Structures are given as structure tokens and as C-alpha cells.
Amino acid sequence: MEKDTLLIVDDIVINREMLKFIFAEQFRILEAEDGNQAVAMLERCQERIVMMFLDLVMPEKSGLDVLEYMRENGYMETIPVIVITGEATADAEERAYEYGASDIIYKPFEPKVVMRRTMNLIELFQNRIYLEEKLKERTKELAQSKARLARSNDFLVNTLSSVVEFKGLESAEHILRIKYFTRVLLGYIMDQYPEYHLTKEDADMIVSASALHDIGKFAVPDAILMKTTMLTPKEQEQLKRHTIYGGEMLKHFRQEDNEFYRYCSDICKYHHERYDGTGYPYRLKGDDIPIWAQVVALADCYDTLISKRIDQDVAAVQKVMNQILEEEMDAYSEKLLACFQMAKAEFFHATEMEFSFVDDKMM
Numbered sequence: 001m002e003k004d005t006l007l008i009v010d011d012i013v014i015n016r017e018m019l020k021f022i023f024a025e026q027f028r029i030l031e032a033e034d035g036n037q038a039v040a041m042l043e044r045c046q047e048r049i050v051m052m053f054l055d056l057v058m059p060e061k062s063g064l065d066v067l068e069y070m071r072e073n074g075y076m077e078t079i080p081v082i083v084i085t086g087e088a089t090a091d092a093e094e095r096a097y098e099y100g101a102s103d104i105i106y107k108p109f110e111p112k113v114v115m116r117r118t119m120n121l122i123e124l125f126q127n128r129i130y131l132e133e134k135l136k137e138r139t140k141e142l143a144q145s146k147a148r149l150a151r152s153n154d155f156l157v158n159t160l161s162s163v164v165e166f167k168g169l170e171s172a173e174h175i176l177r178i179k180y181f182t183r184v185l186l187g188y189i190m191d192q193y194p195e196y197h198l199t200k201e202d203a204d205m206i207v208s209a210s211a212l213h214d215i216g217k218f219a220v221p222d223a224i225l226m227k228t229t230m231l232t233p234k235e236q237e238q239l240k241r242h243t244i245y246g247g248e249m250l251k252h253f254r255q256e257d258n259e260f261y262r263y264c265s266d267i268c269k270y271h272h273e274r275y276d277g278t279g280y281p282y283r284l285k286g287d288d289i290p291i292w293a294q295v296v297a298l299a300d301c302y303d304t305l306i307s308k309r310i311d312q313d314v315a316a317v318q319k320v321m322n323q324i325l326e327e328e329m330d331a332y333s334e335k336l337l338a339c340f341q342m343a344k345a346e347f348f349h350a351t352e353m354e355f356s357f358v359d360d361k362m363m
Contacts, residue, residue: 003050003126004028009038009066010055010084015107019053019084022111023118027051035061039069042079049079051122054101056085056092064092067099076100078129080121084109174303175211177350181299182210184346188339189291196291202259206292209263213271213296216246240280243269266290271297276330287333294336301328302340306351317348 006023008016009032020029030045032038035058042049056063063083070076080102093104102121105114186203189196198206217225220242224235231239246268254261270284270293277285305320321344325337332340 003048005030005045005048005050007032007038007041007045007049007052009035009052009058009063011058012055015055015084018111019114022115034058035063035066038066042070042075046075046079050126051118052079052081053084054081056083056096057087064095064099067096067101071099078125080125082118082121084114174307177303178210178213178296178299179207180350181302181343181347182295183207184343184350185295185299185336185339186292188342189295189336192339192342193335198291202263202292205260206263206267206295209260209267209292210296210299212246212250212264213267213300214242214246215249216242216244216268218249219245240272243272243281263292266293267296269293271300273297274331275333279331291336294332298324298332298336298340301331302347314348317344317351321347 005028006019007030008019010016010019011033016031020031023029027050028048030041030049032041038052038054039061054063054066063085067076067081070079070081076099081100083096083101083104084107085104086107096104102125103117105117183203186198186206190198190200190203220239224231224239227235247265250261250265250268254265269281270289273279273282273284273289273293275286275289275294277283279289301324302320305323306317321340324332324340329337
């Protein structure tokens, strides 16, 4: 509905007539003799009112009362108010501006000045409202685009994970456990170390990306992957290249400025790097290794070690944790190992219950 109406609120007829004379050619005019009438007209015609002229001193409900009502009911966001008064105390002026009045004009006034100030305010408000509406539309579009991208990412992960499982490179249970341990560790990192600036949204994407950590094994010959005897040094080097292969494979799914792609790529390439610089394939050291790749590396290491044990009770979990903390301590940062220790109860519970308590939402 087009905003084409001025509301003039003043208990003096001549004052209303003067304003009507100035604006009658440009706008429809509504008049109110007091604050009660003004409130009634606001409730009935708010979508059409483009500006309100408001006297402060009126019987029953004053101009300040009307401003307070407008502020409490959200009218000030869309209807600019010019206070027109013959006299006003400093306190009344301050309160008028605090309630949201856009301008104050004193009687007697110059018609051309009132016209110009009024039209400037109307244009300012309309431009602001237009920009706010466009921002809301853009925000909605971005949210919808984000939701579509998230669905696309989920489809990609689920499809590739299914192919990984089908080929026998990883079991569905292993992927499920990696995602769970990754989420637990990220929870402690976000809580204990805000300097990493990870959000819940980041954590959700990292957890999904963790499922693809070994996708590069597709490019490793089956003769090496399925070999039951010890690999030769040459075969070991070729197996290690699955980290590079994974990064190369994911380039086919790359999208500009896509954080999810970055998490997937980093995890594939760097989940075998070590904090002391002795890992592979690039021998990255310290915090040159992205924290999300470090987290998935630790989750993978823990699951690999605990899966080899027949007994998986609390003692077994503690032994595996001790093994990592003592033998693999140089592979991970002190911050990550501290979170690993904090996560002991969750890791044991997941292991003991064989993930029967875990649902998809936790992943």
C-alpha cells in the first residue's frame, strides 16, 4: 500500500489548517484534535501514513504520550514524526528525541522551511526502509542459498562415504566414529580456546568433512590397499600419497569461497601431518597444520588404536589414551591433547556403548 497520507495532530484548528494548506496538493491529510484521536488513526491507517506532525501540549493525551505509545508499538520505525510546538522546555525536547521524534519545529514557522525539512525526512525514511527491505530479502536469499548448499554438501558427503564403504576402504562404523570423536573434540576446543574462532556452523561443516578424510585411497591400487603382508618401502610411499590424491580429487567439487570445500581439502591433505613436523606429505609443523585437520588426525588415531583391541572397557580406553599422550604426544598440540583428556568420558561412553546411543543429529 502506498504511503500517501500526512497525519496532523494539534488541538488548535488554525495550526492544522496552516499545515493542510502547505501539503494539500502533495498528500492526503488526516487530522486529529488530541492524542487519543491520533492513536486511533495510527491503528487504523498506519500503512498509509508517511509523516506525522505532532503538537506536544494537548488535553488528555499529550504529544509525549503519543510518542511513547508509538515507540512501544513499533510505529517509530516506519513513521517519522516532526514535533511542531509554540514552546517546549529543554526536558520536553530531550524526551521527544529520546522517544524517537525526527525533528522539532517551532511556531510560527516558515512554510517553505517546513516543506523542505518534511520532504527531506520522508525521503530519508523511505530510503532507509527500502534498504532494510532489500537487506531482509538478501538475507533471506542467502539463508536459502546456504540451506541449498548444506543439502548439496550433505549429499556429496553421503554419496562419497557410501562409495568409500562399498569399496571397502573404510567401514560405515569407522566413519561414524570419526565424525563423533571429531565433534566431541571440537566442542572442547570451542569452549576452551576461543582464539581459534570456530563457530557451531564451522564445527558442523568440519564434522561432515571428516567423513572424507581418506577419500584419496580411491587412487591407491587395490593391490596395496588389500595387501595382507607388510608393505614394501615403495608401497608405503605410494599409500602415503592418498593424502595428495584426496586433495586433487576434491578439486572437481570446488566452489568459490566455499568454507566446506576448504575443510574437506585441508583434512584430506593434512590429517597425517604431525605437530613436530615429521608427518606427511608436506611436513607441516605446529599451527601451520589447520586445527580441523589436527582434530580429525587425533580422532582417526584414537579410533584406529581402540578398534584393534578386543577388550574395549574403561581400562582399554585409558591405555589407548595413555599411549597417545605418551607415544604420540609430539604429533599434536598441547591444546588439542588437553581437550583429548577432557573428552575421556565421552570417548569411553561411545566405545562402551558401540555408538548405539548416537543418532544422526549428533553427527
